[in-house]
Amino acid sequence: MTELLIKNGFVFDPINKINGEKMDIAIKDGKIVAAVNEKTAEIIDASGLTVMPGAVDIHTHIAGGEVNTGRILRPEDHVKDVERKTAITRSGVGYSIPSTFTTGYRYSKMGYTTVMNPSMAPLEAKHTHEELNDIPMVDKATYPLLGDWWFVLEYLSKDKIEECARHIAWMLSTTKGYAIKIVNPGGLESWGFGGNVHSIDDQVPNFCITPREIVRGLAKVNKLLNLPHSIHLHTNNLGLPGNYSTTLDTMKALEDIYTGDKPVCHITHLQFSSFAGDGWGNMKSAADEISKYINNHNHMTFDMGQVIFSETTTMTADGPFEFTLYQLSGHKWVNADVETETSGGIIPMHYKRTSAVNAIQWSIGLELALLITDPWKIFMTTDHPNGGPFFAYPKIMAWLTSRKARMAMLKKCHKKAQKRSLLPSIDRELSLYELAIVTRAGQAKALGLPNKGHLGVGADGDVAIYNINPETLDISKKFRTARRAFGNAAYTIKDGEILVKDGEIVKTASGRTMWLDVNTAEPCVVDEDMKRRFREYWTVEYDNYPVFDHCVKVPEKITVKASV
Amino acid sequence: MVDQKLRATIITGRTIDQGVGKELGKGSQEYYDNAAVVFLDKADMMKLGIRNGVPVRVTSKFGSVIVKARKFPRGSMPGLVFMPCGLWANAVCGDATYSMGMPMFKGFPVEVEPAPGQPVLTLDELLKEEFGRGL
């Protein structure tokens, strides 16, 4: 079938420990192979170009009920950024909550080939999947929100880990999800009556359980089920000054579950969980304390949740946090609680350099990424669109790889932020090799995707080629050139097909939706009692709850064998 | 003293009978029976000197239609008349939206007067009259 040969590029493939070697990459039938027939294969001359595996985004809100409510909420966000229909692409709108087609196209233009949607209310899973079907160009998956699901709270409060695991397995397959997502554990259930929890040992009303027990329980469940990714956690007290102590408590609470092999938890958008101070007035960075802990422990992974100075839209299942933002800003506010499972909220946000808090947040994200010495532990995200829109990634890449770039931005920031920032004391600049880790290899590894994030034989034929010659271009000095190159891939290759050339879409593809089929030794029994509970807990019948096979257009079922 | 005309505010909306009628089919007898009507307050009916089921003419500045009068069964609502949504109600509704897309379905003035002996047109007859078309 189709054969493709990428010749003479500078290859950065950290999983296979290839650091800028000049070599060829061969793809056949959508997979990386050792060699192809040079005479018949399509040849890409990559001499003088940087070749990396297709980029992976571990956490980006691109589809589902919350995202779409954000779209409906914000016509003013779309009107400034429109995409015309072309002969091969659909029209759409962009900016902080792009329409589905535009989302796929823009990711692809930056060399991304895999993106993970981190937040899906199980009850609305079909919606998420319908949108994912309409996001072209990339492979994708989605994490169901399970931290405040009544079944979980009930089983864990009785310490029934195995039963809980069987139900989680059932839920992952039923919603065609990929990982266990936990948001403000216990807080969302409390928000059902307008409350919240404020430490990991607060009691969740009506359920006799604490956030600590929920997180620990689900981390154990995750282990029992052998899921490829760890639990994916949005911590308690997120976004509030002084919350770093809660974050430290959470990390400490999980230490003993780690057995030395795989990380047991991924704390997402760490920037929002690393605030010191006891109020907005003296809020400051806790990147130092947090990174010290992380540098001494190996049981977790993280992503940045970097803030970009721009207009954007915050959206999270953390309903009480969005309510706090509403009280702070008085801005238009959506609250969207989902029965038995979760909550949600949306507030538009404008991160300003002139705001001390925003500028400190911007600094925290970069401090964390630079102070945590092991790039396999912390990955690049903006928690799109919460910290900023994903198409600003090239800016972050510039800040990470160039001290000059970030100091130029820091100089424009609020004086207080400049004074409190740790950035002036940090000289570290990520190399292209490290950048490849934080943008693809590390993310793929943390997600447990064996065929993504590298260019070894057998990997998916997903490749990004950038117009950067590491021999002639010093990206730490010429950061603007690098930024442009990262924003407009010279080539994006997905499953061995060239989708983007010189930053333009040349071909469209639909991309697959990966989901877990978790096989437990003893399957979750769906008996009359469970159906009765179903009818009591939800307003949808048991038979109508699942995401049916036909709801996922191009599925990729990943079978997992659980040890329970 | 019997008034010839009732000046009232009209509201159009759903009734369950109209709902059943529309699901049975727009051409059904049920739809005709339950949509080609106007509900009036008991006191207003007395003022007009009409009984349940007699034809009345409902006129707004956008149009006019003959439907059957019915007594509104619950509470009182003098000066308010109610028509189930449908072809007949829309003969008197206006298309001004105040730049918001939503036409005038509720809360505008109409006049109701008895129309003894005049026919309440069926769906097909009214379509023919208003749009000059049919099957």
Next chain:
Amino acid sequence: MTEVKSVVCPICGCLCDDLEVTVENNAIVKMKNGCSVCEAKMIHGYNSEERILKPMIRKDGKLVPVTMDEAIHKAAQILTDAKYPLLFGWSSSTSEAQRVGVELAEELGSALDNCCSVCHGPSVMATQEIGIPTCTLGQIRHRADLIVYWACNPWSSHPRHVERYTSFSEGRFEKSEWKDYIQKVKAASGKKKLEAAARQSRVIKYQPPPRPQTCTVDAPPQTIQKMGRKMIVFDVRKTMTAEAADYFVQVEPNKDYEILEALRCLINDQELDVEKVGGVPVEYLKEVADALVNCEFGVIFFGLGLTASAGRFRNIEIAISLTRDLNKKTKFVISPMRGHFNVTGANVVFAWQTGYPYALDFSQGYPQYNPGEFTAIDLLRRGDNDATLVISADPGAHFPKSAVQNMMKHPLIVINPDLNCISRLGDVVFPTQWCGIEYEGTAYRMDHVPIVLRKVVEPPEGVLNDEELLTKILAEVKRIKAEKAAKTPPKSTCATKKEEAN
């Protein structure tokens, strides 16, 4: 004979999914759990004499049956010949069909609107102004101890709403109010019997209590003090829903804004210097305000009485503002009572594909949005569009007469399973399958919960479903456009269409 369980009702925004349907010889013969409207459709309506079985084209003023290919070609010809068509409807179709609809509109550079513009369009506009604190219906079933129906009448328009999701449903933290209601009904019927007996015998001199001419508040205020779930209804007339309520406040037409604003003042501890607002004595409003503030979890459901009355989206905005204010004191949510079973889906699908929920225009090659400009009624009123495609909606019965008259000035294509008003008026009329009865697909409940509609019987032979039909029309449109482009070198692209029209 087969029994199908968990069938989803394809009628209103409640999307009840617990119907049990008995099928015999490919016909629904019996069903359980449905309301009367549901039974009307599922047992009789879907299979009535008015079912369209063949595509029809109007020739010499009469609709005559033609082949499917001829009708598809004719429809595509109309759409491509038109400078600025309008595609309207979508609310009783599946989200799969709506997806194709957006693509068709984009291909044509046309206007695209759904029924939302004549029901909860103003609610969408208000949401875009200040957001909306809301939740799914189950959350209300489990937690709400105060339910307010404002300017809506679920008893008629969403017959099982009260039973399944609010006062009469039973949740984890809130019990059903059904028993209380039965007691109330018994008391009321006792009173009625007494009255009837008095009228007939004339022996017992029964004097009904005098009703004030400008009656405002009907139920005794003390009901609001009782324990358990409470239900308050605000409406201009005493609906069936109002009859079931603990407290009914009758408001003057077009005065909702004032009353909502007065309630906002009251819950924010401001004094009102007037005795009445919108026909309601302030003392009653004070009691309502107390109830609103003191509940554990309250909800306001609102209907077309707010969206279509004077003020339009401002009414919704003030209702949402009230809810926002209440959230500083307790937990409160607000939710629109969406009408058709998938009108929410039309908003959802349009929004994920284009960023905007309704009132769309593709004349520039990219999506544009402006209610009041690209909404169907406004386009028709100004006579902007020169062809119309109506799918799964009946503007013939539900648009003001003048709007339909303007629609009739240009070619009209209608896609609908049976002969509704607009298909009686069409130039090209397509039959289609009943979604939720004859084919499956996704619909979105009023609270945005997606539910897959089920297929229970086989469709009539040769009748396509909405998605298949639209896909064929889209393919034919593309073919005709390519043919035209080949004949006349580059000029008319969809992007320049509207400029030409001007």
